[in-house]
Amino acid sequence: AQKITQTQPGMFVQEKEAVTLDCTYDTSDQSYGLFWYKQPSSGEMIFLIYQGSYDEQNATEGRYSLNFQKARKSANLVISASQLGDSAMYFCAMRGFTYSSASKIIFGSGTRLSIRP
Amino acid sequence: EAGVVQSPRYKIIEKKQPVAFWCNPISGHNTLYWYLQNLGQGPELLIRYENEEAVDDSQLPKDRFSAERLKGVDSTLKIQPAELGDSAVYLCASSLQGARADTQYFGPGTRLTVL
Numbered sequence: 303a304q305k306i307t308q309t310q311p312g313m314f315v316q317e318k319e320a321v322t323l324d325c326t327y328d329t330s331d332q333s334y335g336l337f338w339y340k341q342p343s344s345g346e347m348i349f350l351i352y353q354g355s356y357d358e359q360n361a362t363e364g365r366y367s368l369n370f371q372k373a374r375k376s377a378n379l380v381i382s383a384s385q386l387g388d389s390a391m392y393f394c395a396m397r398g399f400t401y402s403s404a405s406k407i408i409f410g411s412g413t414r415l416s417i418r419p
Numbered sequence: 420e421a422g423v424v425q426s427p428r429y430k431i432i433e434k435k436q437p438v439a440f441w442c443n444p445i446s447g448h449n450t451l452y453w454y455l456q457n458l459g460q461g462p463e464l465l466i467r468y469e470n471e472e473a474v475d476d477s478q479l480p481k482d483r484f485s486a487e488r489l490k491g492v493d494s495t496l497k498i499q500p501a502e503l504g505d506s507a508v509y510l511c512a513s514s515l516q517g518a519r520a521d522t523q524y525f526g527p528g529t530r531l532t533v534l
Contacts, residue, residue: 306461337522345508347462347525393461397521406475407523409461 304329306394306410314416315384323379323413325394333399336377342390389417423526425511431532437499440529444513451488453496454510462510506533
């Protein structure tokens with residue numbers, strides 16, 4: 303069975319500081335993908351970054367980077383130089399690539415990030 | 420490029436009434452998903468379509484929920500009759516099969532309140 307765990311229900315960070323949002327996962331699939339989504343109060347899920355299990359380098363997208371540690375089964379999101387607009391819920395998600403799991407993407411319970419001015 | 424479009428954005432109904440949600444995916448995306456999101460939780464998949472075919476509806480409560488995707492583009496999700504526990508946000512997402520692990524792009528959701 304696949305599982306995503308986000309242990310930080312809420313975080314407060316000072317503007318311009320870097321922040322790390324934790325995500326651990328469990329899967330029996332050899333090939334899988336990890337995603338991070340941002341959900342502001344408006345409700346839309348915004349895709350941020352993707353990491354494939356066989357990617358050799360950690361993914362980066364602008365101020366977002368993914369600290370992927372395969373042996374530890376962790377895929378933490380790092381936001382550099384946080385901004386007030388980063389305040390939102392953040393969800394870690396995973397998709398397996400075997401026949402039985404390929405149809406499903408599962409989400410963690412989310413972390414609410416609040417940026418202080 | 421236009422994103423995933425959903426309507427209505429908000430819906431308030433009384434229990435036992437029917438309700439329908441509409442989704443228009445990103446142009447060219449062949450895969451469409453409906454998710455349910457309860458307050459403070461991550462989305463949970465209800466149904467996935469590849470073109471017109473529902474390839475995964477194992478989590479759809481078929482006694483009251485139904486969905487269709489005629490012509491492989493727009494989709495409608497229906498609840499009949501609605502129950503108090505159906506109050507949630509219903510999210511639609513789409514993806515292009517084979518493109519970067521089928522990354523899903525979401526619409527703004529429909530917030531349903533059942534009184």
